[in-house]
Amino acid sequence: xxxxxxxxxxxxxxxxxxxxxxxxxxxxxxxxxxxxxxxxxxxxxxxxxxxxxxxxxxxxxxxxxxxxxxxxxxxxxxxxxxxxxxxxxxxxxxxxxxxxxxxxxxxxxxxxxxxxxxxxxxxxxxxxxxxxxxxxxxxxxxxxxxxxxxxxxxxxxxxxxxxxxxxxxxxxxxxxxxxxxxxxxxxxxxxxxxxxxxxxxxxxxxxxxxxxxxxxxxxxxxxxxxxxxxxxxxxxxxxxxxxxxxxxxxxxxxxxxxxxxxxxxxxxxxxxxxxxxxxxxxxxxxxxxxxxxxxxxxxxxxxxxxxxxxxxxxxxxxxxxxxxxxxxxxxxxxxxxxxxxxxxxxxxxxxxxxxxxxxxxxxxxxxxxxxxxxxxxxxxxxxxxxxxxxxxxxxxxxxxxxxxxxxxxxxxxxxxxxxxxxxxxxxxxxxxxxxxxxxxxxxxxxxxxxxxxxxxxxxxxxxxxxxxxxxxxxxxxxxxxxxxxxxxxxxxxxxxxxxxxxxxxxxxxxxxxxxxxxxxxxxxxxxxxxxxxxxxxxxxxxxxxx
Numbered sequence: 001x002x003x004x005x006x007x008x009x010x011x012x013x014x015x016x017x018x019x020x021x022x023x024x025x026x027x028x029x030x031x032x033x034x035x036x037x038x039x040x041x042x043x044x045x046x047x048x049x050x051x052x053x054x055x056x057x058x059x060x061x062x063x064x065x066x067x068x069x070x071x072x073x074x075x076x077x078x079x080x081x082x083x084x085x086x087x088x089x090x091x092x093x094x095x096x097x098x099x100x101x102x103x104x105x106x107x108x109x110x111x112x113x114x115x116x117x118x119x120x121x122x123x124x125x126x127x128x129x130x131x132x133x134x135x136x137x138x139x140x141x142x143x144x145x146x147x148x149x150x151x152x153x154x155x156x157x158x159x160x161x162x163x164x165x166x167x168x169x170x171x172x173x174x175x176x177x178x179x180x181x182x183x184x185x186x187x188x189x190x191x192x193x194x195x196x197x198x199x200x201x202x203x204x205x206x207x208x209x210x211x212x213x214x215x216x217x218x219x220x221x222x223x224x225x226x227x228x229x230x231x232x233x234x235x236x237x238x239x240x241x242x243x244x245x246x247x248x249x250x251x252x253x254x255x256x257x258x259x260x261x262x263x264x265x266x267x268x269x270x271x272x273x274x275x276x277x278x279x280x281x282x283x284x285x286x287x288x289x290x291x292x293x294x295x296x297x298x299x300x301x302x303x304x305x306x307x308x309x310x311x312x313x314x315x316x317x318x319x320x321x322x323x324x325x326x327x328x329x330x331x332x333x334x335x336x337x338x339x340x341x342x343x344x345x346x347x348x349x350x351x352x353x354x355x356x357x358x359x360x361x362x363x364x365x366x367x368x369x370x371x372x373x374x375x376x377x378x379x380x381x382x383x384x385x386x387x388x389x390x391x392x393x394x395x396x397x398x399x400x401x402x403x404x405x406x407x408x409x410x411x412x413x414x415x416x417x418x419x420x421x422x423x424x425x426x427x428x429x430x431x432x433x434x435x436x437x438x439x440x441x442x443x444x445x446x447x448x449x450x451x452x453x454x455x456x457x458x459x460x461x462x463x464x465x466x467x468x469x470x471x472x473x474x475x476x477x478x479x480x481x482x483x484x485x486x487x488x489x490x491x492x493x494x495x496x497x498x499x500x501x502x503x504x505x506x507x508x509x510x511x512x513x514x515x516x517x518x519x520x521x522x523x524x525x526x527x528x529x530x531x532x533x534x535x536x537x538x539x540x541x542x543x544x545x546x
Contacts, residue, residue: 006354012120038425045235046528046543047274049264052230052257054428056213060132060139069255070228071196072116072255073236073540074218076244078106078125079192086452091245092120092200092219094176094194101185101490108179114202114240116221120177122178124200130154130167130205136403144197147189152188186487187495188459191451195479197264222253222543223247233257248541249530259426268525272312274543275524275531278397283342286523295522301353302448303457304345306407307512309439309451311473322423323512327442327487328368328513330414331407337516342405344521348514351458351506358496365507369514380415389418393443395430396423400444400517405514432469455486455499458475462506 051066053426059075062068078093098104112120131137133145135152145151150168169181182189200219205212221244222236227462233256238248258264261279262478268276269289278286286294308324310316314326333347348352348369349361380386392408394400401423408419413531422441424430433439451454462485464470479502486498506512524531530544 039330046250047254047255049258050255057216059196060141063140063197073222075199101187104180114219116217121175126170128201141197144195149183188453191453194451246541249544259397271525291524297519302446304446304515305512306442306529307445309418319383322379324510326376326379329372332371336406344519353517364512391420391422391441393422395427479505
């Protein structure tokens with residue numbers, strides 16, 4: 001069988017374009033674990049890397065952070081993505097049906113439990129989604145629940161208190177069945193159910209949330225061996241009550257927390273850890289260092305962009321647009337892909353990632369991604385030039401230094417801009433400065449789809465109720481309308497046409513500049529086997545220790 005590790009990869013894509021997938025194996029000598037058959041064996045966990053979660057593991061609070069790495073080990077979703085076909089398939093769900101793309105009936109499989117032995121029922125989904133949507137609970141991923149009717153009453157757009165304690169669109173039919181009425185037709189809803197926001201919570205959470213935070217209980221193949229240590233990592237045991245599809249082929253998982261990709265890479269070279277994805281300069285030597293223990297990627301992503309602070313009046317003006325267009329045309333993406341990434345990236349042609357169903361490399365307006373320094377100079381002149389310092393912000397703990405400097409050098413050469421690479425110490429610091437609107441120029445962003453739908457990244461990154469909800473201050477009614485037209489389609493091809501028409505609007509207004517799709521390989525130690533990359537899903541459970 002093959003290992004599908006890219007769910008963990010995409011979880012932390014916003015932290016590093018070349019993500020961390022391996023953690024050091026430490027402190028695991030004499031402990032024991034039990035298999036699902038009850039046989040006691042030595043505890044020798046597969047080690048993967050991650051980043052410190054910096055908070056609790058409530059699924060709706062996972063966000064785009066290291067928390068998700070841990071959440072996916074603790075929980076099973078209603079649906080998952082088949083590693084062979086990249087199609088969404090039922091996991092916890094027995095069936096998910098809709099006649100009109102708006103009202104969906106979900107039936108979960110009978111006999112499933114949480115790791116504490118409590119049964120998994122429809123109420124566990126209804127109560128979890130309702131709690132996650134409630135504005136009082138301030139959950140970072142609650143926006144995924146906004147597609148459900150009544151979200152605006154639980155999470156008012158003006159920031160006021162909820163006017164109800166029930167989710168209008170959720171109705172229990174019986175212990176294993178519930179219905180979901182959406183605010184409007186949404187053909188991608190089944191795909192959306194791969195999000196952590198749609199995970200269940202056990203009764204124990206609602207009885208004592210604080211106790212659950214200290215000892216999270218999920219319905220997945222693993223459970224925490226001891227509390228998460230923010231400074232070092234998290235150890236996971238087997239969930240002996242697990243009856244799902246991801247039966248582990250190992251005794252557990254250790255997630256070691258790293259702050260840079262190079263340290264993880266050096267650890268796997270020394271056989272002190274199991275699996276990682278190289279970043280930065282390590283990409284140049286990975287093939288030679290690992291030989292047949294390097295796994296080529298099967299899907300490109302994330303899509304790395306330069307995103308601009310459109311909350312700033314200059315960047316949100318016609319003059320600012322011309323400068324953004326000039327910057328895009330002055331970047332030789334192919335040169336950076338080859339020289340910095342050693343070919344482990346693909347020059348971007350859209351705002352999603354290559355390989356998704358409906359992906360198109362020739363969307364009208366995409367010629368703004370061509371390398372054309374002559375036209376770039378013309379546009380800069382039309383904009384009246386740009387004489388100020390132009391910082392490019394990035395987090396220094398993510399392996400971005402080389403490519404940011406390469407982009408800066410090209411912009412200096414082709415446009416004469418005073419570009420200054422501006423790193424923050426950590427990803428957390430980067431996010432805080434962005435949230436506080438401290439950035440005066442573009443910043444590095446990297447987005448990847450959480451499911452195979454072409455609309456997923458468009459919705460997650462660029463769709464907002466208004467500009468104030470955007471992390472970069474952009475909103476377009478026309479863009480929102482195109483997405484809604486796509487979601488109303490029953491035919492996937494027709495839906496994708498609408499989504500690509502939405503991308504035409506992105507190319508016209510250019511709130512962000514797509515650069516390239518990462519195509520990051522995976523490398524692993526001599527201590528594990530059965531490590532094969534795939535496009536979506538979490539299958540660390542398949543990795544075997546030798």
